[in-house]
Amino acid sequence: MEGGLFAALAPAHRFYPLFVALALSLLGLRIGLRRAWGAAAWRRRVQALERLVLASLILSMLALAVLQILLRNLFHSGLIWIDPLLRHFVLWIGFSGAVVAAGRLRHIQMDVVGRWLPEGPRRAILRATTLAAALICLVLTRAAWIFLGQEHAFGSAGLLGLPQWILMSAIFLGFALCAVRFAARAFAPGEELAGLLLESSPADGLDGLSPAEDLHGPAPARSAGEGPPAGGGAP
Amino acid sequence: MSGLLHNLAFLLVPLLALGGTPLFAVLALTALIAFSAQGISSAAVVTEMGRLTGSPMLIAIPLFTFAGYLFAEAQTAKRLVRLTRAAFGWIPGGLAVVAMVACSIFTAFTGASGVTIVALGGLLMPALLKEGFPRGFSLGLLTTGGSLGILFPPSLALILYSYVATQSASPGFADPSGGPTVDRLFLAGILPGILLILMLSIYAYFRVRRGAAGVVTRFSPRELLRAARAAAWEIPLPFLLLGGIYGGKLTVTEAAAATAFYAFIAEVLIYRDIPWRRLPAVAAESMVLVGGILIILAAAMGLTNYLIDAEVPTRILEGIEGWITSRVGFLLALNAFLLVVGCLMDVFSALIVVVPLIVPIAERYGVDLTHLGIIFLANLEIGYMTPPVGMNLFIASFRFRQPILRLYVATLPFLLILLAALLLITYLPDLSLMLVR
Numbered sequence: 001m002e003g004g005l006f007a008a009l010a011p012a013h014r015f016y017p018l019f020v021a022l023a024l025s026l027l028g029l030r031i032g033l034r035r036a037w038g039a040a041a042w043r044r045r046v047q048a049l050e051r052l053v054l055a056s057l058i059l060s061m062l063a064l065a066v067l068q069i070l071l072r073n074l075f076h077s078g079l080i081w082i083d084p085l086l087r088h089f090v091l092w093i094g095f096s097g098a099v100v101a102a103g104r105l106r107h108i109q110m111d112v113v114g115r116w117l118p119e120g121p122r123r124a125i126l127r128a129t130t131l132a133a134a135l136i137c138l139v140l141t142r143a144a145w146i147f148l149g150q151e152h153a154f155g156s157a158g159l160l161g162l163p164q165w166i167l168m169s170a171i172f173l174g175f176a177l178c179a180v181r182f183a184a185r186a187f188a189p190g191e192e193l194a195g196l197l198l199e200s201s202p203a204d205g206l207d208g209l210s211p212a213e214d215l216h217g218p219a220p221a222r223s224a225g226e227g228p229p230a231g232g233g234a235p
Numbered sequence: 236m237s238g239l240l241h242n243l244a245f246l247l248v249p250l251l252a253l254g255g256t257p258l259f260a261v262l263a264l265t266a267l268i269a270f271s272a273q274g275i276s277s278a279a280v281v282t283e284m285g286r287l288t289g290s291p292m293l294i295a296i297p298l299f300t301f302a303g304y305l306f307a308e309a310q311t312a313k314r315l316v317r318l319t320r321a322a323f324g325w326i327p328g329g330l331a332v333v334a335m336v337a338c339s340i341f342t343a344f345t346g347a348s349g350v351t352i353v354a355l356g357g358l359l360m361p362a363l364l365k366e367g368f369p370r371g372f373s374l375g376l377l378t379t380g381g382s383l384g385i386l387f388p389p390s391l392a393l394i395l396y397s398y399v400a401t402q403s404a405s406p407g408f409a410d411p412s413g414g415p416t417v418d419r420l421f422l423a424g425i426l427p428g429i430l431l432i433l434m435l436s437i438y439a440y441f442r443v444r445r446g447a448a449g450v451v452t453r454f455s456p457r458e459l460l461r462a463a464r465a466a467a468w469e470i471p472l473p474f475l476l477l478g479g480i481y482g483g484k485l486t487v488t489e490a491a492a493a494t495a496f497y498a499f500i501a502e503v504l505i506y507r508d509i510p511w512r513r514l515p516a517v518a519a520e521s522m523v524l525v526g527g528i529l530i531i532l533a534a535a536m537g538l539t540n541y542l543i544d545a546e547v548p549t550r551i552l553e554g555i556e557g558w559i560t561s562r563v564g565f566l567l568a569l570n571a572f573l574l575v576v577g578c579l580m581d582v583f584s585a586l587i588v589v590v591p592l593i594v595p596i597a598e599r600y601g602v603d604l605t606h607l608g609i610i611f612l613a614n615l616e617i618g619y620m621t622p623p624v625g626m627n628l629f630i631a632s633f634r635f636r637q638p639i640l641r642l643y644v645a646t647l648p649f650l651l652i653l654l655a656a657l658l659l660i661t662y663l664p665d666l667s668l669m670l671v672r
Contacts, residue, residue, distance in 0.1 A: 054522040055515035058301050062499070065298065065492030069485070087288045093297050094287060094533065097526015098259070100519065107257030108527045108584055112624055114255050129256040136260040139267060143277035147285075150278060168285055174530075 006149030015142045023138075023180050030184060039192075050100045057096060061089040084159050088167050095174030102178040105130065105185060105196045123193055127186050134182035137175045144172035241272045258584050259527075259534040266537040269545075283537035287529065291488050292398050292417065297525045298491035299389050302498040303345035304521035306469075309501075309508035312354050314466040315340060316362075321462040325454035330366045331439030334359045335380050335432050340473075342384025346391030346524070349630045352381040356634050372442050375645035378631040379435065379653070382616040385582060386428035386609065388421035389476060389494065392582045394487070395528070396420065396590060396608040403539065403591035404604060415604040417487040418480055422670040423605050427613060427660045434656050435649065468501040528583045539591040548595040555596075565600040566661050569593065570614060577618015578625045585615050609667040613660050617653045620646050 010018045034042045068082045101107045105126075114122050151165035159167065185196065245268055252261045266280045287293065306312075319333040326332065337359070342351045356377050363373040385392040400415040463470065476494055479485035485493060503509050509517060542548070559565050576585050590611065597607050619627040622643045632639045660666055 051515040051519040055518035058297055058518045058522055061294075062298060062301065062492060062495050065294070065489070066496045069489050069492060073484075083291060084288075086294045087291060090293045090297065090529065091285075091287045093522055094526050094529030097522040097524070098530035099526070101523050101527045101530075102257075104523070106523060106527065107259065108531060108581055109255045109257050110252055110579055111255045112253050112579065115624070115629065125254055129251065129254050132251055133257050133260040136264045136267075139277065140263055140281070143267070144281045146276065146278040147281035167288075171281055171284055171533075 006145065006152055010145065012142065012146050012149075015145055016138070019138070019141060019145075019176070023176075023183065026180050027184055046103070050103070053096055054093070054100060057089065057093050061086060061093065064089075081159050088159070091168070092170045095170040099174055099177045099181065102133075102181040103185075107133075123190070123197070126193065126197065130182050131186035134179050134186055137179035137182060140175040141172065141179055144175050148172050238272070241268055244268045258580075259530045262531065262534040262538050262588070266534065266541060269538065269541045273541075280537040283540055284533040286536050287533050290398065291486075292394065292401075293529070293532075294488045295389075295394055295417070295491035296391060296528065297522065298488075298495040299344075299391060299394070300346055300521045300525050301518060302491070302495040303350075304517050304524075305495075305498040305502045305509065306341070307345050307350055307354055308513070308517045309506060311466075311469055311502070311508075312337070312341060312358060314462070314469060316355070316358055318459075318462040318466050318470075320362075321455070321459040326440075328436065328440040328443040330359075330363055331368065331376055331443070332432070332436045334363065334376055335383055335435060338377070338380030339384040339387055339428065339432065342381060343387035343390045344384075346385075349381065349626070351384065352377060352627060352630050353634055355380070356631070360635065366443070368439075368443055371641070371645040372439075374631065374635060374637060374642060375647075375649045376435075376439070377635075378620055378627050378642060378646050379649040381627050381630070382582075382619040383428065383431060385612050385616050386424035386431070388424065389487075389491070390424070390612075391528075392586065392612050392615075393417065393420045393424055393608070395532075395583060395586050396611060399532075399586055399590040400594050400604050400608060403543070403594045405595055405598060415608050419605050419671045420608050421477070421480065421487075423609050423667040424612065425670060426666050427609050427656075430659065430666065431613075431653060431656050434652050438648065438652055468505050472497055472501075531584050532587050535587045535591075542592065543595075548592050551592065552596050552599055562600045562602060563662065565597070566602070566610065569597075569610065570657065570661060573611060573614035574618055574621060577615040578621040578623075579618075581626060582612070582615045582619070585618075586611065603664060603668060605671060606664045606667045610657075610661050613653075613657050617650065617657060620650060620653075 030042075037045070064082050065086060068078055068086075071078045098107070109129075114125055117125070148165050148169060151168055152163070156164055185193070188196070245265075248261060248265050248268075251264070252258065263280065266283075267277055270277060270279055315337045316333065319336045320330065323329045323332045323336070334355075338351050338355055341355055345351065359377060360373060363376065364370060368376075384390060394417055397415050397417040397420050404414065472494065475497070476490055479493060480487060480490050503511070503514060555565075555568070559568055573585075573589070576589055580588070593611075594604065594607070597604065619625050622628065628639060628642045628646065631637070632642050637645075
């Protein structure tokens with residue numbers, strides 16, 4: 001439909017085979033690295049990367065916003081590109097946060113059925129819904145690819161000399177990574193899934209934050225096995 | 236795709252949602268099906284998501300959330316409890332007030348009631364039991380306390396409502412009060428929020444006296460002074476925040492940046508509660524919550540546009556106009572509807588999904604959109620603790636290791652009181668609008 005670089009790389013009608021092949025090789029790489037480093041080390045490194053990305057995004061956002069306030073109030077001036085850049089930070093933070101949430105299965109969801117079911121059926125439902133999420137993200141990745149192609153072909157110049165499609169590529173990258181991560185979890189071995197279920201329990205909302213003293217001793221954050229899965233908005 | 240296929244796909248949506256598929260995926264799927272049925276390219280769904288970059292208001296969400304998580308990670312909760320205790324602890328039943336005030340402030344800043352129950356529950360539970368409150372009462376109080384704060388500034392829910400309502404308000408209908416802006420909503424929530432705490436405090440007063448002989452803390456000016464000194468860097472923040480916004484010095488977005496910066500200086504540099512190496516973890520953790528909310532917002536953008544274009548609110552209106560004729564009748568039906576929504580969905584997704592549908596209808600019935608926001612939040616807040624699936628019940632059950640049935644019973648009196656307060660908030664618009672005018 002639209003020509004240009006994006007259509008040349010992967011035309012919309014051939015997007016799925018190309019992208020699925022890419023996703024499968026990423027999943028293969030994941031399996032390989034997990035085996036080479038060990039599951040725990042792989043996890044540590046992934047989490048360190050997640051922290052690095054998210055923390056740099058929010059801290060630079062904060063620094064820019066504070067700089068703008070200071071410029072405006074102390075010098076009655078301001079940098080014209082800061083405000084639109086901050087608005088694009090919202091997009092990048094939103095989608096990076098969503099990718100991390102996908103990895104921990106911590107997306108907001110209605111959880112009406114799962115709570116009342118025993119472990120086995122609950123896991124089966126979790127696999128099914130996670131797979132559904134992966135497939136939907138796959139369709140969205142293709143939609144975002146077409147969108148980027150349009151932006152690349154017709155889009156205006158963005159900020160700071162960056163073309164608009166680069167600024168908006170967070171959507172494509174976000175959905176692509178979400179699709180891969182959901183797929184990995186939908187087919188994860190039983191014990192990995194159990195660990196995720198446990199981790200996405202509400203008390204983990206404070207993931208590693210200092211546990212307050214408990215009525216009965218140390219906080220149950222990770223030890224309690226029968227915790228309900230994340231009820232959603234519970235961060 | 237043929238029409239039949241579209242209808243089948245639409246049937247799948249509620250199944251996926253109830254089964255626990257991430258809500259953003261469910262919403263995006265609905266938008267994809269709807270667009271495809273109209274023959275519109277799926278790229279249009281993504282174009283709509285790009286609108287996330289269109290509003291300066293959304294910048295406030297990550298910044299306030301980051302500030303909230305800094306407070307949650309630091310010893311702020313302890314200092315806050317100590318201070319409110321020194322101030323109100325001497326009143327019979329005062330510790331219950333302390334618990335509610337501390338929880339409210341905490342939720343207002345962290346935006347998430349689950350964090351409050353987890354962070355403050357362990358601190359307040361033993362204290363409540365020691366001062367003679369029955370165990371069931373204390374459980375109910377802390378479960379309720381978790382969500383009390385969403386009516387107070389700078390709660391994330393107020394900001395999100397303002398954003399969504401402003402987007403979906405029809406330009407033709409001039410809101411008499413001037414529209415649901417964030418600064419109006421921040422003010423509008425204060426009196427209703429205080430009303431909730433006040434009504435629960437009266438209940439607490441009677442419960443402690445009827446219970447075991449309460450150990451009453453004596454008022455000590457010295458302890459108050461010490462507690463105030465310990466929290467000296469945190470006490471000015473609410474005043475700076477509100478003063479900055481209402482003194483006209485700061486926009487809400489700038490206030491969010493200032494709050495986050497202040498939190499960073501206070502907790503990392505002055506109190507040193509958060510060591511530097513912990514900072515990335517705290518920042519990342521807060522952004523997971525933000526990502527979860529923003530991606531739902533993004534996914535819903537295409538969908539709500541479609542629903543408005545398809546005139547779904549108008550059709551709902553035509554459907555109910557026959558038997559709901561008055562504003563009071565509409566509000567009553569809305570309350571019932573939102574209570575159900577509130578126990579199925581968390582506050583954020585409920586706002587994103589439901590507000591665009593209700594706002595055009597509420598305009599027809601002449602409801603002030605700022606007042607509508609407070610009704611929404613009060614309802615959803617109660618939904619958090621409504622059996623069988625209210626989320627706070629599960630978090631509290633997990634946190635305090637109590638069976639869920641016990642929590643149903645423990646929260647019941649609180650639920651009834653909050654429902655009474657909800658009626659007051661709904662039918663006395665002045666309660667919300669007094670400060671705004």
